[in-house]
Amino acid sequence: MLRLDPFKVERPTTVDEAVALLAAHGAKARVLAGGTDLLPNLKHGLHQPELVVSIGGVAGLRGVKDAGEVLEIGALTTLAELERHPLLAQFAPGLARAAAQVAGPQLRRMGTIGGNLCLDTRCLYYNQSAFWREALGYCLKKDGSVCHVVADGKKCVAAASNDTATMLMALGAEVELRARDGTRRVPLDAFYLPDGAKNTVVDEGELLVCVRVPKGSPARREGYAKLRHRNSIDFPLLSVAVALDVEGVAPGTVTGGLLVVSALQARPLRVSLDAVRGRALDDGAIEELGRLAHGRCHPMTNIADDPAWRRDMVPVLVRRAVADALHA
Template identity: 45%
Template sequence: MLRLHPYVYHRPRRLDEALELLKEHSGDVLPIAGGTDLVPNMKHGLFAPGHLVALKGIDELHGIEERDGELAIGAAESLTAVASHPLVNDHFPALAHAASLVAHPMIRNQGTLGGNICLDTRCTYYNQTHFWRRALGYCLKKDGDVCHVVAGGTKCVAAHSADTPPILMALDAAVDIASADGERSIKLSDFFTADGMWNKRLERHELVTRVRIPLPSPKLHATYTKVRERKSVDFPLLSIALAVELDDSGVMDSISLIVAALGAKPRVIGGLDKIAVGKKPTDDIVEAVARQTYRQCNPLDNIIVEIEWRRAMVPVYVRRSFNAILAEPRATA
């Protein structure tokens, strides 16, 4: 049986109380939202904080509403709420779809959008029991001094494995962040770093409080596709978020393509404006986008699936993403 260590569980009702608790117990505390990732990780001995600060009972972290030209979603909203809310489905069906692809219904009922954004990176050699990791001699990310993915590596390259951030990045979302010392906001595309040890620009005493997404123009078409072994309860092996703006004649005014689940940071594919903007998504252009994406993606052995296969799937899923967008009635005008 995998046991939890002893800890004090705090249930603040207000955001300021939660932030004070995080400050007071700094170094020995973690926030917990749905706990669907944190609790298994604690059972595996990956984290052992003396204090947990529960977020779901805090009203300020809830709510899904339109305001000031944006859709604002509280960090403690469940993934089920995000996937089923009429405002999310009206404005951002691709986000609702991405949320609906996380794990299974029970986890989506319990897991939150904030927890998904702050999800720890994952690796074959890390997300294991303490017994398993000890037998291997641990690794850089926890208790050890070697990386089993990159021989001689000095940096953790565990994979960003959350489903909602790539599409939120493609939709130009920002997150609001609070601590006992103040508030700030950051675009999600600037939020992640390539460091698998801690891949977020988030201090340990800070909380993500809200996600804000600019309301889309009628020209915007977006899609999220996820490669996984089974059709349910599987983290992504590779995921692609694509957002394009198409004018009335079907010409692309903008393009944003994010590939995730390969390294610690979702990758924004560069150089696509030159290839695609001002052009229609014909087979040739889609192929050029697929080639450019392939060139910039180099999967690592951090997930137990062949890296060559994962790389070969990149252009396949770029094509599928365009097909999904072009199949929308609005996109074929």
């Protein structure tokens, strides 16, 4: 049985109290939302906080609001709520479908959007018990000095594995981060860093309080496709999100949008749609997008399955994501 090391728990009820606790304890504190990622990681000894700041009782961080040109989603809104929220069905259906593919139903009832966006990166050599990792001599990300994925690697390349991040990046969303001395807004594109040891810009003392998602126009089509072993529970082996602006009679002409691929390395990868802008969204254009994405994606041995097979699946997932956008 995996045991938890001892730590103190505080349960603030306001954002001000939460950020004051985080500021006072710095690197020794850790935020707990739904706990579906943090608790297994604590049991594996991947983090050793002195204080866990449990934010489940903080007022004002739950729910989806129509805020004019954007939907404002509180950090504690659960993935299960997003899956079937009427505002998402109307204005950000791709996000609802990406949320519906996280883990399984029980985990989506506990797991929050804030926790999903701040999910720790994952690696076969890291998401293991302390005993397992010790037997291997640990690794660069935690307690060791070598990377088992990249020989002589100086930087961790563990994979971003959060389903909603891929879709939210394609949709051009931004997050709001609150600290004791102020608030800042960060576009998701600037939120993720290419370092698996810490792949977000969230500083010590900061709390993610909400996500703002631009409302889709009638021309926007949103699609999501995920590769995994089982259609439930499993983390992505690859994920592709697409936001396509398509105008005119079917198949329509591409006027803008973005494609994002994740579960590769620490940062989701943007693939521009410039090559197909102004073209009909026919089979040729979709194949071209798949080719472009394939050229940019280089899966590694950081997560399960043959990287060459995962790379071959990139154009397949691009096709599935576009089909999801056009036909869902």
